[in-house]
Amino acid sequence: MNLAGRIDRARRGELSSRPTLASITIGYPLTGEGATLRLFTAGGAVCSSYVARLTERGPAGRPNDPAGTFLGELSEGAMTPGLLSAAGWHLYRYGFNYAPGAQWTEAVMSNAEKATRAEWSTSMRTPAPYVSKVAIVPTPAYLSYVDRMYGPVPDLTGQLPDGVTAAPTSRGWWDVTTPTGSYVLTWSPGMAGDRWRMWKGARRSELAATGDSPAELFARLDSRP
Incomplete structure (x- = not known):
């Protein structure tokens, strides 16, 4: 199936x-x-x-x-x-x-x-x-x-900063490449609102940033030293 x-x-x-x-x-x-x-x-x-x-x-x-x-x-x-x-x-x-x-x-x-x-x-x-x-x-x-849970996955068009690309790997998962490194972006819907998370590390198991939208997430990621 x-x-x-x-x-x-x-x-x-x-x-x-x-x-x-x-x-x-x-x-x-x-x-x-x-x-x-x-x-x-x-x-x-x-x-x-x-x-x-x-x-x-x-x-x-x-x-x-x-x-x-x-x-x-x-x-x-x-x-x-x-x-x-x-x-x-x-x-x-x-x-x-x-x-x-x-x-x-x-x-x-x-x-x-x-x-x-x-x-x-x-x-x-x-x-x-x-x-x-x-x-x-x-x-x-x-x-x-x-x-949101069973409907279309959010479209990232227009939500990524300049120089950032995102390739979908599975439902709600994207491989993200930025000028400073590579990450995994995940999306999960919830009753209290959608949650976006960015993962880093060799196994992509370390939480790098979290937010209510891709824009908020990338803003937090960019603000870190």
């Missing part, structure tokens, strides 16, 4: 695995009864890339906006207002929002889940409901990211 075919297959794979439902689940006493946000595909599969512990600040040293956690009392179980706000923060960070007209609602648990919860009911500090859910849709930022 050629590159275009592989990209098309990957894009169709993204669409089939795209989350359409968000769920908040209250854990059991042995897990501290914390709350976890998970996203699911239309087929019901868990999207392992989108999991957030809503009642934990996370390991020290990791970026963690307080808006993404809720450390108060879970007075209304999985429907506690502060918990829903924290979940909404993570959803937007992931690139999703509530579907038009959709609201968080108590989820109907399976018979097996109901039986398990009943066994633990006398030990549970958090009241029901234990699971809530809401339909979600991708934000314009997410759709833009997908278009």
Whole structure:
């Protein structure tokens, strides 16, 4: 299969695995009864890339906006207002929002889940409901990211300084020659914006410069002694 075919297959794979439902689940006493946000595909599969512990600040040293956690009392179980706000923060960070007209609602648990919860009911500090859910849709930022991920590679025409040439070697990779040396230029799209990086060294494994655009990257490269 050629590159275009592989990209098309990957894009169709993204669409089939795209989350359409968000769920908040209250854990059991042995897990501290914390709350976890998970996203699911239309087929019901868990999207392992989108999991957030809503009642934990996370390991020290990791970026963690307080808006993404809720450390108060879970007075209304999985429907506690502060918990829903924290979940909404993570959803937007992931690139999703509530579907038009959709609201968080108590989820109907399976018979097996109901039986398990009943066994633990006398030990549970958090009241029901234990699971809530809401339909979600991708934000314009997410759709833009997908278009860049699987669409055409950026055109470098007019973005290179005088005396600089760039030859594509693979998708998002170029061999770059400047008056002062040779490098590898890489491009990777992201939700927060595209990242451009210049690599140097015998194995092209040493980061020489990084920027939000080729122009910014070359400016930083040229400014170094």
